[in-house]
Amino acid sequence: MTSSEVAIRVDSVSKSFGRAGREVAALEKVSLDVAEGELVCILGQSGCGKSTLLNLVAGLEKPTSGSIDLGGRRVGMMFQDANLFPWLTVRGNIDLALRLSGVPREARAERIDELLDIVRLPGTGSRRPHELSGGMRQRVALARSLAQDCQILLMDEPFASLDAITRDAMHDQTERIWAERGLTILFVTHNVRESARLGDRVIVMAPGPGRISHDVRNSLPRPRRMEDVAVATAAGALHDALQLRDDEAARA
Amino acid sequence: MLRALGRRTWPPVLAILIALVIWQVTVWSGWKPSYVLPGPAAVFEALGEQLATEKFWIAIATTMSRALVGFGISLALGTAIGLAVSSSRVLRAAVGSLITGLQTMPSIAWFPFAILLFGITEQAITFVVVLGAAPSIANGVISGTDDVPPQLVRTAQVLGARGASLYRHVMVPAALPAYLAGLKQGWAFAWRSLMAGELLVIIAARPSLGVQLQFFREFADTAGLISTMIVILVVGVLVDRVFSVMANRVRANRGLGVVRL
Numbered sequence: 466m467t468s469s470e471v472a473i474r475v476d477s478v479s480k481s482f483g484r485a486g487r488e489v490a491a492l493e494k495v496s497l498d499v500a501e502g503e504l505v506c507i508l509g510q511s512g513c514g515k516s517t518l519l520n521l522v523a524g525l526e527k528p529t530s531g532s533i534d535l536g537g538r539r540v541g542m543m544f545q546d547a548n549l550f551p552w553l554t555v556r557g558n559i560d561l562a563l564r565l566s567g568v569p570r571e572a573r574a575e576r577i578d579e580l581l582d583i584v585r586l587p588g589t590g591s592r593r594p595h596e597l598s599g600g601m602r603q604r605v606a607l608a609r610s611l612a613q614d615c616q617i618l619l620m621d622e623p624f625a626s627l628d629a630i631t632r633d634a635m636h637d638q639t640e641r642i643w644a645e646r647g648l649t650i651l652f653v654t655h656n657v658r659e660s661a662r663l664g665d666r667v668i669v670m671a672p673g674p675g676r677i678s679h680d681v682r683n684s685l686p687r688p689r690r691m692e693d694v695a696v697a698t699a700a701g702a703l704h705d706a707l708q709l710r711d712d713e714a715a716r717a
Numbered sequence: 718m719l720r721a722l723g724r725r726t727w728p729p730v731l732a733i734l735i736a737l738v739i740w741q742v743t744v745w746s747g748w749k750p751s752y753v754l755p756g757p758a759a760v761f762e763a764l765g766e767q768l769a770t771e772k773f774w775i776a777i778a779t780t781m782s783r784a785l786v787g788f789g790i791s792l793a794l795g796t797a798i799g800l801a802v803s804s805s806r807v808l809r810a811a812v813g814s815l816i817t818g819l820q821t822m823p824s825i826a827w828f829p830f831a832i833l834l835f836g837i838t839e840q841a842i843t844f845v846v847v848l849g850a851a852p853s854i855a856n857g858v859i860s861g862t863d864d865v866p867p868q869l870v871r872t873a874q875v876l877g878a879r880g881a882s883l884y885r886h887v888m889v890p891a892a893l894p895a896y897l898a899g900l901k902q903g904w905a906f907a908w909r910s911l912m913a914g915e916l917l918v919i920i921a922a923r924p925s926l927g928v929q930l931q932f933f934r935e936f937a938d939t940a941g942l943i944s945t946m947i948v949i950l951v952v953g954v955l956v957d958r959v960f961s962v963m964a965n966r967v968r969a970n971r972g973l974g975v976v977r978l
């Protein structure tokens with residue numbers, strides 16, 4: 466760990482669901498320190514406990530054992546599903562986030578326009594969530610999570626349903642806001658290359674029960690692009706790490 | 718536009734026509750003498766005559782103002798109780814099943830008690846109307862807040878909504894469709910209770926739709942009786958439509974399907 470301050474400390478956290486005697490272990494003894502200002506990607510196959518880990522960090526659920534310390538930092542979260550409020554328009558959804566963060570009314574309209582530009586949805590402000598495509602809904606959710614006044618941002622597969630071009634743009638914007646605001650980001654993804662494109666560090670998780678199998682530093686210089694050879698090479702190495710683990714599992 | 722309107726109106730119009738035909742055929746069959754069961758033509762003539770009398774409009778005004786007062790009190794009381802019960806675990810355990818119990822109680826069974834308590838007065842009627850309608854409205858609030866999708870609650874919590882602001886910004890708007898359904902049901906109960914009340918609690922020298930029914934029965938004026946029944950039906954249905962339209966507008970705004978509540 467570098468000398469900078471730890472923003473997220475996950476200390477041998479286990480989480481199981483279900484009634485006593487018939488528990489399903491979703492996470493077992495997961496430990497993880499994330500430095501302030503770090504952008505950490507969490508990579509792992511479906512069901513290995515990535516969302517569970519984010520929910521625990523967000524404080525939405527309590528660990529069965531172990532502890533999580535954020536040093537009193539404020540957390541924002543973007544869920545795997547957009548979870549927009551269906552009774553509010555796109556603007557209304559973002560407005561509510563700003564309002565709950567204490568942004569005064571006069572400043573909100575301009576911020577909403579700015580956020581809609583960032584997620585490339587200008588002019589959709591008056592639409593309702595059900596009138597948007599899945600990818601558009603995700604981007605409104607991104608705008609809403611960026612509207613929060615937070616120091617730690619948790620993102621659960623935010624760009625899984627976007628086309629490649631929009632996704633590239635969202636990567637640039639996420640990176641920009643991360644750098645501007647000095648955010649600490651935990652970014653969950655299935656996509657190996659995306660993790661190599663974005664992360665300072667890539668945490669690889671393994672299922673059954675969920676645990677951390679690799680913690681890979683990724684010090685490729687920014688700006689990076691999905692198409693960069695270096696990113697592809699890093700992704701290749703991560704792939705091998707995942708593969709290796711699968712082989713081990715097959716042998717066991 | 719006109720065509721769409723036509724498509725929406727013809728089914729109910731057809732249904733009414735069928736009912737009228739059955740009615741007319743029954744009359745023609747000679748099952749009952751025409752002074753006991755008059756045909757549609759005689760009834761609509763009686764209805765026209767009634768509409769021209771001052772007494773009818775006074776009766777309607779009395780009945781509607783009772784409905785308004787009773788439903789208004791039910792609205793305030795039912796909403797307050799619903800909010801209190803849905804936000805407190807203790808209250809829910811204590812009062813929750815009582816509310817459902819009250820809902821299954823036929824309101825007419827309250828009248829003897831109400832008359833003993835309040836005498837033959839307006840209060841007796843209002844009392845029973847409120848007992849009929851308020852539980853439905855409270856239940857609308859409770860089931861609405863119970864059914865708020867948990868992931869929306871979590872989202873709101875992450876956005877910083879707690880306690881009162883969570884209620885105001887998420888629970889209440891999310892519960893709105895169920896609340897409107899509760900209002901609609903509450904209205905149906907209020908209207909039924911009110912008609913029962915006006916038949917049982919007859920206050921002297923105060924014409925109302927219920928009193929009209931009694932009056933026509935005593936004079937064996939079936940045409941007048943049926944025409945009053947039609948008025949009661951029409952008023953009930955019209956108010957019900959208002960709630961349906963509101964509920965469906967709210968649902969459409971959220972991308973939920975239109976329901977025939």
Ligand SMILES: Nc1ncnc2c1ncn2[C@@H]1O[C@H](COP(=O)(O)OP(=O)(O)OP(=O)(O)O)[C@@H](O)[C@H]1O
Nearest residue numbers: 482483489491510511512513514515516517518545
């Ligand atoms: N509320 C819950 N009740 C019971 N089991 C749960 C609950 N939430 C998660 N689980 C279980 O915990 C495990 C991890 O789930 P989680 O949602 O964290 O996976 P994930 O890594 O986010 O998967 P995906 O990539 O598909 O989103 C799964 O086996 C899941 O069935």
Ligand SMILES: [Mg+2]
Nearest residue numbers: 515516545621
């Ligand atoms: Mg997940």
